[in-house]
Amino acid sequence: MAQPATPQKVKVLVFAASLRAGSFNKKLAALAARVAARSGALVDHAAMRDFDVPLYDEDREKAEGIPSGAEELKRRLLECDAFILASPEYNGSMPGTIKNLIDWTSRFRPQPFDGRHGLLMSASPSLAGGNRGLWALRMPLEHLGARLFPDMFSLAMAHKAFDADDIADQALRARFEKNIQAFLSLAEAAKHYPCMKRAWVEFLGEPPGAGADRVDPVSP
Numbered sequence: 574m575a576q577p578a579t580p581q582k583v584k585v586l587v588f589a590a591s592l593r594a595g596s597f598n599k600k601l602a603a604l605a606a607r608v609a610a611r612s613g614a615l616v617d618h619a620a621m622r623d624f625d626v627p628l629y630d631e632d633r634e635k636a637e638g639i640p641s642g643a644e645e646l647k648r649r650l651l652e653c654d655a656f657i658l659a660s661p662e663y664n665g666s667m668p669g670t671i672k673n674l675i676d677w678t679s680r681f682r683p684q685p686f687d688g689r690h691g692l693l694m695s696a697s698p699s700l701a702g703g704n705r706g707l708w709a710l711r712m713p714l715e716h717l718g719a720r721l722f723p724d725m726f727s728l729a730m731a732h733k734a735f736d737a738d739d740i741a742d743q744a745l746r747a748r749f750e751k752n753i754q755a756f757l758s759l760a761e762a763a764k765h766y767p768c769m770k771r772a773w774v775e776f777l778g779e780p781p782g783a784g785a786d787r788v789d790p791v792s793p
């Protein structure tokens with residue numbers, strides 16, 4: 574396949590699924606944004622507040638449409654090739670706020686998560702670093718066609734893990750940076766050598782039929 578003379582940079586949306594002012598996940602997302610920019614990506618560093626939405630209510634959707642916070646996430650996802658999401662773990666799963674936002678955003682057609690490359694990370698004071706929440710988060714995102722990177726970074730003991738400017742432990746910091754760079758390399762390869770996937774079908778194995786189909790026939 575012919576390549577443009579100057580390959581376009583990968584554009585990546587980075588945000589944390591926490592509203593808390595002193596959020597560890599916000600810190601981790603900010604570091605990820607910095608590493609991604611240093612690695613040559615174009616970074617859109619967003620805040621969860623940019624995507625404020627009410628609780629999902631199908632009646633409300635019918636009456637008022639999809640709220641502006643979800644519209645904003647859709648717009649910024651579509652402008653990017655990839656996203657990096659740092660999410661807290663709540664009760665062994667993802668916070669309800671991020672699931673609610675994903676649910677609203679999934680109502681757009683074309684469905685905006687489809688084909689986006691995603692890297693998941695978490696930070697928690699616990700020894701597991703919030704990793705279980707990321708496994709929960711994989712399910713709706715992969716259901717929606719996001720291409721999630723297999724390696725997820727979970728920062729354990731987050732209340733002790735940062736120094737003033739970075740992840741304090743050098744070896745851990747190097748692992749964090751390598752993980753982001755590996756993810757961006759894959760997103761870049763996919764951008765320049767798009768894979769065959771063209772259609773998003775919500776339930777691939779379901780007998781096709783107008784009544785049940787939730788299909789985007791052509792996606793970028």
Ligand SMILES: Cc1cc2nc3c(=O)[nH]c(=O)nc-3n(C[C@H](O)[C@H](O)[C@H](O)COP(=O)(O)O)c2cc1C
Binds near residue numbers: 592
């Ligand atoms: C409702 C609730 C449930 C939580 N459940 C978990 C949990 O299951 N696992 C965990 O590691 N931390 C849990 N925590 C602690 C969070 O990891 C901690 O509050 C973390 O700082 C939240 O992320 P943030 O700093 O980015 O806001 C929970 C916190 C709250 C408020």
